[in-house]
Amino acid sequence: MRLYWEVARRSFRRYSTYRAATFAGVFTNSVFGFIQAYILLAIFRTRPAIHGLDASAAVTYAFASQGFLAMMGAFGALELSERIRTGDVVSDLYRPVDLQRYWLANDMGRAGFQALARGLPPFLVGGLAFHLRVPTDPAVWAAFALCTTIGVAVSFAFRFVVSLSTFWLLDERGPTQLASVIALFFSGFILPLNLFPDGIRPLARALPWASYVQLPIEVFLGQHRGGAVLGVVAQQTAWLAVLLLAGRVVLAAATRKVVVQGG
Protein backbone atom coordinates (compact mmCIF):
# COMPACT_ATOMS: atom_id res chain seq x y z
CA MET A 1 0.00 0.00 0.00
CA ARG A 2 2.82 2.32 0.98
CA LEU A 3 4.47 1.73 -2.41
CA TYR A 4 1.36 2.76 -4.32
CA TRP A 5 1.01 5.86 -2.18
CA GLU A 6 4.56 6.84 -3.12
CA VAL A 7 3.84 6.20 -6.81
CA ALA A 8 0.81 8.49 -6.60
CA ARG A 9 2.80 11.17 -4.79
CA ARG A 10 5.59 11.12 -7.38
CA SER A 11 3.07 11.34 -10.18
CA PHE A 12 1.41 14.33 -8.48
CA ARG A 13 4.79 16.06 -8.23
CA ARG A 14 5.76 15.26 -11.76
CA TYR A 15 2.66 16.88 -13.19
CA SER A 16 3.11 19.91 -10.96
CA THR A 17 6.32 20.77 -12.84
CA TYR A 18 4.54 21.52 -16.11
CA ARG A 19 3.54 25.05 -15.12
CA ALA A 20 3.23 26.72 -18.51
CA ALA A 21 1.25 23.79 -19.87
CA THR A 22 -1.06 23.93 -16.88
CA PHE A 23 -1.67 27.63 -17.41
CA ALA A 24 -2.36 27.04 -21.10
CA GLY A 25 -4.83 24.29 -20.22
CA VAL A 26 -6.68 26.49 -17.75
CA PHE A 27 -6.92 29.23 -20.36
CA THR A 28 -8.40 26.85 -22.91
CA ASN A 29 -10.82 25.26 -20.45
CA SER A 30 -12.04 28.71 -19.42
CA VAL A 31 -12.61 29.79 -23.02
CA PHE A 32 -14.59 26.64 -23.77
CA GLY A 33 -16.48 27.14 -20.50
CA PHE A 34 -17.63 30.58 -21.66
CA ILE A 35 -18.65 29.34 -25.12
CA GLN A 36 -20.61 26.44 -23.64
CA ALA A 37 -22.18 28.58 -20.90
CA TYR A 38 -23.52 31.07 -23.44
CA ILE A 39 -24.92 28.32 -25.65
CA LEU A 40 -26.66 26.72 -22.65
CA LEU A 41 -28.00 30.11 -21.54
CA ALA A 42 -29.53 30.63 -24.99
CA ILE A 43 -31.27 27.27 -24.67
CA PHE A 44 -32.62 28.04 -21.22
CA ARG A 45 -33.86 31.46 -22.33
CA THR A 46 -36.31 29.60 -24.54
CA ARG A 47 -37.16 26.89 -22.00
CA PRO A 48 -36.54 27.70 -18.32
CA ALA A 49 -36.11 24.12 -17.07
CA ILE A 50 -35.13 20.88 -18.79
CA HIS A 51 -35.21 17.62 -16.79
CA GLY A 52 -34.01 19.11 -13.53
CA LEU A 53 -31.60 21.65 -15.01
CA ASP A 54 -32.19 25.41 -15.08
CA ALA A 55 -30.10 28.32 -16.35
CA SER A 56 -27.94 28.84 -13.26
CA ALA A 57 -27.37 25.09 -12.80
CA ALA A 58 -26.45 24.81 -16.49
CA VAL A 59 -23.86 27.60 -16.31
CA THR A 60 -22.41 25.99 -13.18
CA TYR A 61 -22.35 22.71 -15.09
CA ALA A 62 -20.47 24.29 -18.02
CA PHE A 63 -17.55 25.56 -15.92
CA ALA A 64 -17.47 22.55 -13.59
CA SER A 65 -17.37 20.11 -16.51
CA GLN A 66 -14.49 22.06 -18.13
CA GLY A 67 -12.62 21.66 -14.86
CA PHE A 68 -13.31 17.92 -14.96
CA LEU A 69 -11.81 17.43 -18.42
CA ALA A 70 -8.13 17.22 -17.51
CA MET A 71 -8.75 15.45 -14.22
CA MET A 72 -10.74 12.67 -15.88
CA GLY A 73 -8.04 12.30 -18.53
CA ALA A 74 -10.81 12.07 -21.07
CA PHE A 75 -8.46 12.99 -23.89
CA GLY A 76 -5.47 10.84 -24.61
CA ALA A 77 -4.22 7.53 -23.38
CA LEU A 78 -2.33 6.29 -20.34
CA GLU A 79 1.43 6.43 -20.82
CA LEU A 80 1.16 2.67 -20.57
CA SER A 81 0.09 2.59 -24.25
CA GLU A 82 3.35 4.11 -25.33
CA ARG A 83 5.32 1.72 -23.14
CA ILE A 84 3.52 -1.19 -24.74
CA ARG A 85 4.21 0.11 -28.25
CA THR A 86 7.89 0.66 -27.58
CA GLY A 87 8.26 -2.59 -25.66
CA ASP A 88 9.28 -0.86 -22.43
CA VAL A 89 6.35 -2.54 -20.75
CA VAL A 90 8.48 -5.64 -20.40
CA SER A 91 10.51 -4.01 -17.66
CA ASP A 92 7.23 -3.05 -15.95
CA LEU A 93 6.12 -6.67 -16.03
CA TYR A 94 9.39 -7.80 -14.41
CA ARG A 95 8.87 -5.56 -11.40
CA PRO A 96 7.35 -6.97 -8.24
CA VAL A 97 4.32 -4.68 -8.50
CA ASP A 98 0.87 -5.24 -9.80
CA LEU A 99 0.68 -3.50 -13.18
CA GLN A 100 -2.93 -2.38 -12.81
CA ARG A 101 -2.50 -1.07 -9.29
CA TYR A 102 0.73 0.67 -10.22
CA TRP A 103 -0.93 2.59 -13.07
CA LEU A 104 -4.02 3.27 -10.96
CA ALA A 105 -1.83 4.90 -8.31
CA ASN A 106 0.02 6.81 -10.99
CA ASP A 107 -3.21 8.06 -12.52
CA MET A 108 -4.68 9.02 -9.15
CA GLY A 109 -1.63 11.18 -8.44
CA ARG A 110 -2.04 12.87 -11.81
CA ALA A 111 -5.76 13.43 -11.23
CA GLY A 112 -5.13 14.82 -7.76
CA PHE A 113 -2.84 17.47 -9.17
CA GLN A 114 -5.18 18.28 -12.02
CA ALA A 115 -8.19 18.55 -9.72
CA LEU A 116 -6.43 21.43 -7.99
CA ALA A 117 -4.60 23.02 -10.90
CA ARG A 118 -7.00 22.44 -13.76
CA GLY A 119 -10.31 21.82 -11.98
CA LEU A 120 -10.61 24.79 -9.71
CA PRO A 121 -9.30 27.74 -11.82
CA PRO A 122 -11.81 27.59 -14.74
CA PHE A 123 -14.60 27.45 -12.17
CA LEU A 124 -13.23 30.52 -10.41
CA VAL A 125 -12.83 32.35 -13.73
CA GLY A 126 -16.43 31.49 -14.62
CA GLY A 127 -17.48 32.73 -11.20
CA LEU A 128 -16.12 36.18 -12.04
CA ALA A 129 -18.58 36.54 -14.90
CA PHE A 130 -21.57 34.45 -13.83
CA HIS A 131 -23.39 33.54 -10.69
CA LEU A 132 -22.34 29.91 -10.13
CA ARG A 133 -23.99 27.57 -7.66
CA VAL A 134 -21.75 26.35 -4.86
CA PRO A 135 -23.00 23.90 -2.23
CA THR A 136 -23.14 25.20 1.34
CA ASP A 137 -23.79 21.84 2.99
CA PRO A 138 -20.51 20.06 3.97
CA ALA A 139 -22.22 16.70 3.39
CA VAL A 140 -22.75 17.64 -0.26
CA TRP A 141 -19.05 18.52 -0.59
CA ALA A 142 -18.07 15.17 0.94
CA ALA A 143 -20.40 13.27 -1.38
CA PHE A 144 -19.06 15.26 -4.34
CA ALA A 145 -15.46 14.45 -3.42
CA LEU A 146 -16.31 10.74 -3.11
CA CYS A 147 -18.19 10.55 -6.42
CA THR A 148 -15.45 12.47 -8.22
CA THR A 149 -12.74 10.13 -6.86
CA ILE A 150 -14.66 7.04 -7.94
CA GLY A 151 -15.25 8.75 -11.28
CA VAL A 152 -11.49 9.14 -11.81
CA ALA A 153 -10.99 5.47 -10.95
CA VAL A 154 -13.73 4.42 -13.41
CA SER A 155 -12.07 6.55 -16.07
CA PHE A 156 -8.71 4.92 -15.29
CA ALA A 157 -10.18 1.41 -15.41
CA PHE A 158 -11.68 2.11 -18.83
CA ARG A 159 -8.49 3.67 -20.24
CA PHE A 160 -6.45 0.78 -18.88
CA VAL A 161 -8.44 -1.68 -20.99
CA VAL A 162 -8.13 0.63 -24.01
CA SER A 163 -4.36 0.89 -23.48
CA LEU A 164 -3.99 -2.87 -23.39
CA SER A 165 -5.39 -3.07 -26.92
CA THR A 166 -1.95 -1.79 -28.00
CA PHE A 167 -0.64 -5.31 -27.33
CA TRP A 168 -2.64 -6.46 -30.33
CA LEU A 169 -2.76 -3.38 -32.57
CA LEU A 170 0.78 -2.05 -31.87
CA ASP A 171 -0.46 1.52 -32.35
CA GLU A 172 -2.58 3.21 -29.73
CA ARG A 173 -3.90 6.24 -31.60
CA GLY A 174 -6.98 4.69 -33.19
CA PRO A 175 -8.52 3.02 -30.14
CA THR A 176 -7.54 5.95 -27.89
CA GLN A 177 -9.26 8.47 -30.11
CA LEU A 178 -12.37 6.32 -30.50
CA ALA A 179 -12.59 5.73 -26.75
CA SER A 180 -12.20 9.47 -26.04
CA VAL A 181 -14.99 10.38 -28.41
CA ILE A 182 -17.42 7.95 -26.84
CA ALA A 183 -16.41 8.97 -23.33
CA LEU A 184 -16.69 12.69 -24.06
CA PHE A 185 -20.19 12.38 -25.41
CA PHE A 186 -21.66 9.95 -22.89
CA SER A 187 -19.97 11.53 -19.87
CA GLY A 188 -22.10 14.64 -20.30
CA PHE A 189 -19.06 16.64 -21.20
CA ILE A 190 -20.23 17.92 -24.59
CA LEU A 191 -23.76 18.55 -23.31
CA PRO A 192 -25.36 17.74 -19.93
CA LEU A 193 -27.14 14.39 -20.24
CA ASN A 194 -30.27 16.18 -18.93
CA LEU A 195 -30.74 17.56 -22.44
CA PHE A 196 -30.62 14.14 -24.13
CA PRO A 197 -33.94 12.92 -25.60
CA ASP A 198 -36.12 10.59 -23.49
CA GLY A 199 -35.15 7.49 -25.47
CA ILE A 200 -31.42 7.83 -24.75
CA ARG A 201 -31.21 9.72 -21.44
CA PRO A 202 -31.79 6.81 -19.02
CA LEU A 203 -29.35 4.61 -20.95
CA ALA A 204 -26.69 7.34 -21.08
CA ARG A 205 -27.02 7.91 -17.34
CA ALA A 206 -26.58 4.18 -16.68
CA LEU A 207 -23.40 3.75 -18.78
CA PRO A 208 -19.96 3.90 -17.11
CA TRP A 209 -19.04 7.27 -18.65
CA ALA A 210 -21.77 9.11 -16.69
CA SER A 211 -19.49 8.58 -13.68
CA TYR A 212 -16.89 10.94 -15.20
CA VAL A 213 -18.84 14.20 -15.28
CA GLN A 214 -22.62 13.96 -15.14
CA LEU A 215 -23.04 12.11 -11.84
CA PRO A 216 -20.45 14.03 -9.76
CA ILE A 217 -21.81 17.37 -10.98
CA GLU A 218 -25.39 16.30 -10.23
CA VAL A 219 -24.20 15.63 -6.69
CA PHE A 220 -22.42 19.00 -6.64
CA LEU A 221 -25.64 20.73 -7.70
CA GLY A 222 -27.40 19.04 -4.79
CA GLN A 223 -29.70 16.97 -7.00
CA HIS A 224 -29.10 13.84 -4.90
CA ARG A 225 -29.69 14.05 -1.20
CA GLY A 226 -29.20 11.52 1.59
CA GLY A 227 -29.91 8.00 0.40
CA ALA A 228 -30.00 9.04 -3.25
CA VAL A 229 -26.25 9.69 -3.08
CA LEU A 230 -25.75 6.05 -2.13
CA GLY A 231 -27.52 5.07 -5.34
CA VAL A 232 -25.05 7.13 -7.36
CA VAL A 233 -22.07 5.70 -5.45
CA ALA A 234 -23.41 2.15 -5.92
CA GLN A 235 -23.75 2.63 -9.68
CA GLN A 236 -20.23 4.05 -9.95
CA THR A 237 -18.71 1.33 -7.77
CA ALA A 238 -20.42 -1.40 -9.78
CA TRP A 239 -18.92 -0.08 -13.03
CA LEU A 240 -15.54 0.36 -11.36
CA ALA A 241 -15.54 -3.30 -10.28
CA VAL A 242 -16.61 -4.53 -13.72
CA LEU A 243 -14.00 -2.45 -15.57
CA LEU A 244 -11.15 -3.30 -13.18
CA LEU A 245 -11.97 -6.98 -13.56
CA ALA A 246 -12.11 -6.61 -17.34
CA GLY A 247 -8.66 -5.01 -17.15
CA ARG A 248 -7.34 -8.02 -15.26
CA VAL A 249 -8.77 -10.50 -17.74
CA VAL A 250 -7.39 -8.62 -20.75
CA LEU A 251 -4.02 -8.16 -19.05
CA ALA A 252 -3.77 -11.89 -18.41
CA ALA A 253 -4.50 -12.58 -22.08
CA ALA A 254 -2.04 -9.90 -23.19
CA THR A 255 0.91 -11.06 -21.11
CA ARG A 256 0.51 -14.53 -22.54
CA LYS A 257 1.19 -13.16 -25.98
CA VAL A 258 3.81 -10.52 -25.21
CA VAL A 259 6.06 -10.03 -28.17
CA VAL A 260 8.74 -7.49 -27.55
CA GLN A 261 9.09 -5.03 -30.40
CA GLY A 262 12.39 -5.55 -32.12
CA GLY A 263 13.56 -7.95 -29.44
Added chain:
Amino acid sequence: MYVHLVRARVRSDWQYRTSFVLFTLSVTLVTLLDFLAIAVIFSNIPRLAGWSLAEVAFLYGVAGVAFALGDTFVSQVEYVARHVKQGTFDRFLVRPVGPLLQICADEFAFRRAGKLVQSGAILVGAMVAVHGAWTPGRLLATAATVLTGSVIFSEIWVITSSIAFWTVDTQEVANSFTYGGNYMSQYPLDVFGPWLRRLAIGVVPIAFVAYLPSLWILDKNDSIGLPAWLSFAAPAVAALLLVPARLLWRTGIRRYRSTGS
Protein backbone atom coordinates in the same frame (compact mmCIF):
# COMPACT_ATOMS: atom_id res chain seq x y z
CA MET B 1 6.11 18.56 -54.06
CA TYR B 2 3.43 18.73 -51.35
CA VAL B 3 1.56 15.86 -53.04
CA HIS B 4 4.68 13.76 -53.18
CA LEU B 5 5.52 14.21 -49.49
CA VAL B 6 1.92 13.60 -48.51
CA ARG B 7 1.76 10.33 -50.43
CA ALA B 8 4.76 9.02 -48.54
CA ARG B 9 3.11 9.90 -45.25
CA VAL B 10 -0.17 8.14 -46.11
CA ARG B 11 1.75 5.01 -47.09
CA SER B 12 3.49 5.00 -43.74
CA ASP B 13 0.26 5.43 -41.76
CA TRP B 14 -1.29 2.55 -43.64
CA GLN B 15 1.23 0.18 -42.01
CA TYR B 16 -0.92 0.16 -38.86
CA ARG B 17 -4.18 -0.63 -40.56
CA THR B 18 -6.60 -1.37 -37.72
CA SER B 19 -5.50 1.68 -35.80
CA PHE B 20 -5.67 3.81 -38.94
CA VAL B 21 -9.20 2.66 -39.71
CA LEU B 22 -10.30 3.19 -36.09
CA PHE B 23 -8.77 6.66 -36.12
CA THR B 24 -10.47 7.69 -39.35
CA LEU B 25 -13.72 6.26 -38.02
CA SER B 26 -13.40 8.17 -34.78
CA VAL B 27 -12.59 11.44 -36.52
CA THR B 28 -15.79 11.00 -38.53
CA LEU B 29 -17.56 10.16 -35.29
CA VAL B 30 -16.22 13.28 -33.54
CA THR B 31 -17.76 15.44 -36.22
CA LEU B 32 -20.95 13.45 -36.10
CA LEU B 33 -21.16 13.85 -32.32
CA ASP B 34 -20.60 17.59 -32.66
CA PHE B 35 -23.59 17.71 -34.92
CA LEU B 36 -25.51 15.33 -32.70
CA ALA B 37 -25.05 17.86 -29.88
CA ILE B 38 -26.79 20.46 -32.03
CA ALA B 39 -29.56 17.98 -32.82
CA VAL B 40 -29.92 17.23 -29.09
CA ILE B 41 -30.27 20.96 -28.38
CA PHE B 42 -33.03 21.24 -30.97
CA SER B 43 -34.85 18.23 -29.52
CA ASN B 44 -35.51 20.53 -26.54
CA ILE B 45 -36.27 23.80 -28.27
CA PRO B 46 -37.58 24.72 -31.76
CA ARG B 47 -35.30 27.74 -32.29
CA LEU B 48 -31.98 28.90 -30.85
CA ALA B 49 -31.74 32.69 -30.70
CA GLY B 50 -34.19 32.79 -33.62
CA TRP B 51 -32.30 30.27 -35.75
CA SER B 52 -33.87 26.98 -36.90
CA LEU B 53 -32.09 23.60 -36.89
CA ALA B 54 -31.52 23.81 -40.65
CA GLU B 55 -30.00 27.27 -40.33
CA VAL B 56 -27.67 26.28 -37.49
CA ALA B 57 -26.78 23.16 -39.50
CA PHE B 58 -25.79 25.51 -42.33
CA LEU B 59 -23.47 27.43 -39.99
CA TYR B 60 -22.11 24.11 -38.75
CA GLY B 61 -21.55 22.85 -42.30
CA VAL B 62 -19.81 26.00 -43.54
CA ALA B 63 -17.60 26.21 -40.43
CA GLY B 64 -16.99 22.45 -40.48
CA VAL B 65 -15.82 22.29 -44.11
CA ALA B 66 -13.68 25.40 -43.65
CA PHE B 67 -12.13 23.97 -40.50
CA ALA B 68 -11.59 20.55 -42.08
CA LEU B 69 -9.75 22.08 -45.05
CA GLY B 70 -7.48 24.01 -42.71
CA ASP B 71 -7.12 20.98 -40.45
CA THR B 72 -6.14 18.67 -43.32
CA PHE B 73 -3.68 20.94 -45.09
CA VAL B 74 -2.27 23.40 -42.56
CA SER B 75 -3.00 22.37 -38.95
CA GLN B 76 0.17 20.22 -38.99
CA VAL B 77 2.05 23.45 -38.36
CA GLU B 78 1.20 22.77 -34.69
CA TYR B 79 3.97 20.17 -34.64
CA VAL B 80 6.47 22.98 -34.81
CA ALA B 81 6.34 23.06 -30.98
CA ARG B 82 7.53 19.46 -30.78
CA HIS B 83 10.26 20.04 -33.38
CA VAL B 84 11.49 23.15 -31.60
CA LYS B 85 11.52 21.34 -28.29
CA GLN B 86 13.46 18.37 -29.63
CA GLY B 87 15.68 20.48 -31.84
CA THR B 88 14.54 18.62 -34.95
CA PHE B 89 13.28 21.80 -36.60
CA ASP B 90 16.78 22.25 -38.09
CA ARG B 91 16.11 19.79 -40.85
CA PHE B 92 13.26 21.92 -42.21
CA LEU B 93 15.64 24.86 -42.53
CA VAL B 94 18.41 23.12 -44.43
CA ARG B 95 16.21 21.69 -47.18
CA PRO B 96 15.53 23.69 -50.34
CA VAL B 97 11.75 23.95 -49.75
CA GLY B 98 9.94 26.43 -47.51
CA PRO B 99 9.74 25.23 -43.90
CA LEU B 100 5.98 25.87 -43.62
CA LEU B 101 5.21 23.74 -46.65
CA GLN B 102 7.54 20.99 -45.42
CA ILE B 103 6.08 20.72 -41.97
CA CYS B 104 2.53 20.70 -43.34
CA ALA B 105 3.36 17.86 -45.70
CA ASP B 106 5.56 15.97 -43.27
CA GLU B 107 2.86 15.56 -40.67
CA PHE B 108 0.01 15.22 -43.16
CA ALA B 109 -2.69 12.90 -41.84
CA PHE B 110 -5.21 11.66 -44.33
CA ARG B 111 -7.50 10.61 -41.50
CA ARG B 112 -8.30 14.28 -40.83
CA ALA B 113 -10.09 14.41 -44.16
CA GLY B 114 -12.86 12.27 -42.62
CA LYS B 115 -14.19 15.48 -41.17
CA LEU B 116 -14.38 17.04 -44.60
CA VAL B 117 -16.73 14.39 -45.96
CA GLN B 118 -18.90 14.54 -42.85
CA SER B 119 -19.22 18.34 -42.70
CA GLY B 120 -19.71 18.54 -46.45
CA ALA B 121 -22.65 16.13 -46.27
CA ILE B 122 -24.27 18.16 -43.50
CA LEU B 123 -23.70 21.40 -45.41
CA VAL B 124 -25.45 20.01 -48.48
CA GLY B 125 -28.27 18.62 -46.32
CA ALA B 126 -28.69 21.97 -44.60
CA MET B 127 -28.79 23.82 -47.93
CA VAL B 128 -31.59 21.55 -49.08
CA ALA B 129 -33.50 21.92 -45.79
CA VAL B 130 -33.18 25.69 -45.44
CA HIS B 131 -36.14 27.62 -46.81
CA GLY B 132 -35.32 30.09 -49.51
CA ALA B 133 -34.16 30.21 -53.08
CA TRP B 134 -30.59 29.24 -53.88
CA THR B 135 -29.76 31.86 -56.46
CA PRO B 136 -26.39 31.59 -58.22
CA GLY B 137 -25.25 34.55 -56.15
CA ARG B 138 -25.98 32.79 -52.88
CA LEU B 139 -24.34 29.56 -54.04
CA LEU B 140 -21.26 31.48 -55.07
CA ALA B 141 -21.22 33.30 -51.73
CA THR B 142 -21.43 29.96 -49.87
CA ALA B 143 -18.45 28.55 -51.79
CA ALA B 144 -16.48 31.75 -51.24
CA THR B 145 -17.34 31.73 -47.53
CA VAL B 146 -16.05 28.18 -47.12
CA LEU B 147 -12.80 29.05 -48.85
CA THR B 148 -12.18 32.28 -46.95
CA GLY B 149 -13.14 30.48 -43.73
CA SER B 150 -10.50 27.84 -44.35
CA VAL B 151 -7.94 30.58 -45.00
CA ILE B 152 -8.89 32.31 -41.72
CA PHE B 153 -8.56 29.04 -39.78
CA SER B 154 -5.21 28.31 -41.44
CA GLU B 155 -3.92 31.74 -40.54
CA ILE B 156 -5.01 31.27 -36.94
CA TRP B 157 -3.12 27.97 -36.92
CA VAL B 158 0.05 29.57 -38.21
CA ILE B 159 -0.21 32.48 -35.77
CA THR B 160 -0.86 30.35 -32.68
CA SER B 161 1.80 27.80 -33.69
CA SER B 162 4.40 30.51 -34.19
CA ILE B 163 4.22 31.13 -30.45
CA ALA B 164 6.20 27.88 -30.12
CA PHE B 165 9.34 29.78 -31.16
CA TRP B 166 9.05 31.76 -27.92
CA THR B 167 7.51 29.23 -25.54
CA VAL B 168 7.02 25.56 -26.30
CA ASP B 169 4.74 24.45 -23.48
CA THR B 170 1.73 26.65 -24.10
CA GLN B 171 0.45 24.88 -27.20
CA GLU B 172 -2.91 24.23 -25.64
CA VAL B 173 -3.72 27.95 -25.80
CA ALA B 174 -3.86 27.43 -29.56
CA ASN B 175 -6.80 25.05 -29.08
CA SER B 176 -8.85 27.91 -27.66
CA PHE B 177 -8.61 29.72 -30.97
CA THR B 178 -8.71 26.80 -33.41
CA TYR B 179 -11.04 24.21 -31.87
CA GLY B 180 -12.71 26.88 -29.74
CA GLY B 181 -13.13 29.02 -32.84
CA ASN B 182 -14.67 26.13 -34.74
CA TYR B 183 -17.01 25.40 -31.82
CA MET B 184 -18.09 29.03 -31.61
CA SER B 185 -18.56 29.48 -35.34
CA GLN B 186 -21.12 26.64 -35.38
CA TYR B 187 -23.59 28.76 -33.43
CA PRO B 188 -25.30 32.09 -34.14
CA LEU B 189 -23.06 34.85 -32.77
CA ASP B 190 -26.15 36.30 -31.09
CA VAL B 191 -26.04 33.71 -28.30
CA PHE B 192 -22.68 34.92 -26.98
CA GLY B 193 -22.09 37.75 -24.53
CA PRO B 194 -21.19 41.21 -25.90
CA TRP B 195 -17.47 40.98 -25.03
CA LEU B 196 -17.11 37.56 -26.66
CA ARG B 197 -18.96 38.82 -29.76
CA ARG B 198 -16.63 41.81 -30.02
CA LEU B 199 -13.58 39.52 -29.74
CA ALA B 200 -14.95 37.27 -32.50
CA ILE B 201 -15.42 40.21 -34.85
CA GLY B 202 -12.49 42.43 -34.06
CA VAL B 203 -9.66 40.32 -32.63
CA VAL B 204 -9.92 36.64 -33.57
CA PRO B 205 -12.18 37.03 -36.60
CA ILE B 206 -14.16 33.82 -36.10
CA ALA B 207 -17.44 35.64 -36.83
CA PHE B 208 -16.37 35.93 -40.48
CA VAL B 209 -15.98 32.18 -40.92
CA ALA B 210 -19.70 31.40 -41.03
CA TYR B 211 -21.99 33.71 -39.10
CA LEU B 212 -21.58 37.11 -40.76
CA PRO B 213 -21.64 35.87 -44.38
CA SER B 214 -24.58 33.60 -43.50
CA LEU B 215 -26.66 36.59 -42.40
CA TRP B 216 -26.80 37.63 -46.04
CA ILE B 217 -26.90 34.13 -47.56
CA LEU B 218 -29.80 33.01 -45.34
CA ASP B 219 -31.41 36.46 -45.21
CA LYS B 220 -31.27 36.64 -41.39
CA ASN B 221 -31.16 39.64 -39.12
CA ASP B 222 -28.65 40.14 -36.38
CA SER B 223 -30.39 41.20 -33.18
CA ILE B 224 -27.80 43.81 -32.32
CA GLY B 225 -27.94 45.38 -35.77
CA LEU B 226 -24.41 44.91 -37.11
CA PRO B 227 -23.76 46.83 -40.33
CA ALA B 228 -24.76 44.79 -43.39
CA TRP B 229 -21.44 45.23 -45.19
CA LEU B 230 -19.76 42.99 -42.59
CA SER B 231 -21.36 40.06 -44.42
CA PHE B 232 -19.08 40.72 -47.37
CA ALA B 233 -15.93 41.60 -45.46
CA ALA B 234 -14.64 38.04 -44.95
CA PRO B 235 -12.18 38.03 -47.91
CA ALA B 236 -10.73 41.35 -46.79
CA VAL B 237 -10.37 40.03 -43.24
CA ALA B 238 -8.66 36.88 -44.49
CA ALA B 239 -6.24 38.99 -46.54
CA LEU B 240 -5.57 41.30 -43.61
CA LEU B 241 -4.86 38.42 -41.24
CA LEU B 242 -2.12 37.25 -43.58
CA VAL B 243 0.04 40.15 -42.38
CA PRO B 244 0.41 39.08 -38.73
CA ALA B 245 0.59 35.41 -39.77
CA ARG B 246 3.57 36.00 -42.09
CA LEU B 247 5.21 38.39 -39.69
CA LEU B 248 5.02 36.08 -36.68
CA TRP B 249 6.14 32.99 -38.59
CA ARG B 250 9.11 34.80 -40.16
CA THR B 251 10.14 36.48 -36.92
CA GLY B 252 9.81 33.15 -35.13
CA ILE B 253 12.05 31.35 -37.60
CA ARG B 254 14.65 34.11 -37.45
CA ARG B 255 14.58 33.82 -33.65
CA TYR B 256 14.96 30.05 -33.68
CA ARG B 257 18.22 28.81 -32.15
CA SER B 258 18.13 25.02 -32.10
CA THR B 259 18.79 23.15 -28.85
CA GLY B 260 22.54 23.36 -28.98
CA SER B 261 22.97 19.62 -28.61
